[in-house]
Amino acid sequence: MKYAPTAHMNLFNVYIDLQKFKKNLCLKKYFLKNPMERSNNFHFYHHTNLKEKSTFFPKSLISQEINTFEQMIMTDLGKFKTSTKSNNLTRKEREALKGLTSNDKIEIKPADKGGGTVIMKAEYYQEESNRILNDANTYKKLNKNPGKDIQEKFVRYLDEGHALGILNDQEFKYLKVEHPRTPVFYFLPKIHKDPINPPGRPIISGVGSVSSRISEYIDHQLQPFVTNTAAHLKDTTEILNVLNNITWENDLFMVTSDVKSLYTIIPHMKGIEATEHFLRKNDILQPEQIIFILEGIRLILENNYFYFKNDFFIQLNGTAMGTRFAPSYANLFMAFWEETFLSRYANNLVCYKRYIDDVFF
Structure with missing residues (x-):
């Protein structure tokens, strides 16, 4: 797998995205092993799906393969020189x-x-x-x-x-x-x-x-x-x-x-x-x-x-x-x-x- 960074890549944002990806992989593995039981109980009142965002992260399911994948990505990213200049405006425009x-x-x-x-x-x-x-x-x-x-x-x-x-x-x-x-x-x-x-x-x-x-x-x-x-x-x-x-x-x-x-x-x-x-x-x-x-x-x-x-x-x-x-x-x-x-x-x-x-x- 190749990762093509832009000229002004934000490494911190990439790292955050990588952690989200790991979390999603673990959640998929978890719910594959523990499928949610759908209740057929009659609901007297009409409810919505509104709820707070879940923070559940089954970290015990982080496998060696996932860790290796993360290390490879971070190693490749470390080889790229990233510019700190991300502003596409001229000095006069910024002023x-x-x-x-x-x-x-x-x-x-x-x-x-x-x-x-x-x-x-x-x-x-x-x-x-x-x-x-x-x-x-x-x-x-x-x-x-x-x-x-x-x-x-x-x-x-x-x-x-x-x-x-x-x-x-x-x-x-x-x-x-x-x-x-x-x-x-x-x-x-x-x-x-x-x-x-x-x-x-x-x-x-x-x-x-x-x-x-x-x-x-x-x-x-x-x-x-x-x-x-x-x-x-x-x-x-x-x-x-x-x-x-x-x-x-x-x-x-x-x-x-x-x-x-x-x-x-x-x-x-x-x-x-x-x-x-x-x-x-x-x-x-x-x-x-x-x-x-x-x-x-x-x-x-x-x-x-x-x-x-x-x-x-x-x-x-x-x-x-x-x-x-x-x-x-x-x-x-x-x-x-x-x-x-x-x-x-x-x-x-x-x-x-x-x-x-x-x-x-």
């Missing part, structure tokens, strides 16, 4: 980047659409952020950090779910975030709407927050219901296949539209009502688990707090762009509206499809 990152008079953000990078005046970024956050119907400024009180609410929620058996042990352990991060607000500039003074799409970065994994759990539970809604579109390929099966007639009109600021305009009660409607349409979930999921959604919606420029805020209406279950939740809200509103136009609709808030009919 320019350093200057941009330390310039407090500008803000650099990715564009909301199109894949571009936008450099804005810090003054404009602050003004647009204030415009978004001053919407009293959507956001409220807080006097203190509510993190501790909110964490206690989520701990009680998870403890109750675990005690009832709705959450199994691995789910419970995975969902409880012991040291949560505070969610942070920022916005993505919509340069496709105004390249000079782009309006912002509000995003709340909640990675590692107290609700982040619960949101992931809820999304896992909602996904099957979303994909079974009548207007659901998976991707561009699906709409092309749909169109391919439609015979165009002279009196047909093709229409595209979208919902303005869908995520932030969904009233909490209406969104929960729509979600409950679909969760109760069949017998997939037990009533207690439906109540548990709806309570989790309510907790996340009503405790969606975040930090921006030394101040704490809480979102009063809608769901945050950035939380994991938001697309599924918005999908079910739209599907509920379609069931109650579009039926009166059913005879005139040849085709009606939707990707979250982008509608085609």
Whole structure:
């Protein structure tokens, strides 16, 4: 076996990859000798596969062959001269980047659409952020950090779910975030709407927050219901296949539209009502688990707090762009509206499809 290093190989990274490879070999050997028994026991509640990453490593199965293989790789790698220069930028380019990152008079953000990078005046970024956050119907400024009180609410929620058996042990352990991060607000500039003074799409970065994994759990539970809604579109390929099966007639009109600021305009009660409607349409979930999921959604919606420029805020209406279950939740809200509103136009609709808030009919 030959290993062809690049000019700027990182030997430490190669060593780490080699250890992972050894671990995978040992795990394969272990489970070949000790196959996992698949339980056919009936599960009263619908569980997910969410769990912490396993650290199990049966080191006793490291054979002489594996050790010899590792020694040969490391010996071969030691013969190569590796360059410490891994920067592919010129000195002036590096200086320019350093200057941009330390310039407090500008803000650099990715564009909301199109894949571009936008450099804005810090003054404009602050003004647009204030415009978004001053919407009293959507956001409220807080006097203190509510993190501790909110964490206690989520701990009680998870403890109750675990005690009832709705959450199994691995789910419970995975969902409880012991040291949560505070969610942070920022916005993505919509340069496709105004390249000079782009309006912002509000995003709340909640990675590692107290609700982040619960949101992931809820999304896992909602996904099957979303994909079974009548207007659901998976991707561009699906709409092309749909169109391919439609015979165009002279009196047909093709229409595209979208919902303005869908995520932030969904009233909490209406969104929960729509979600409950679909969760109760069949017998997939037990009533207690439906109540548990709806309570989790309510907790996340009503405790969606975040930090921006030394101040704490809480979102009063809608769901945050950035939380994991938001697309599924918005999908079910739209599907509920379609069931109650579009039926009166059913005879005139040849085709009606939707990707979250982008509608085609």
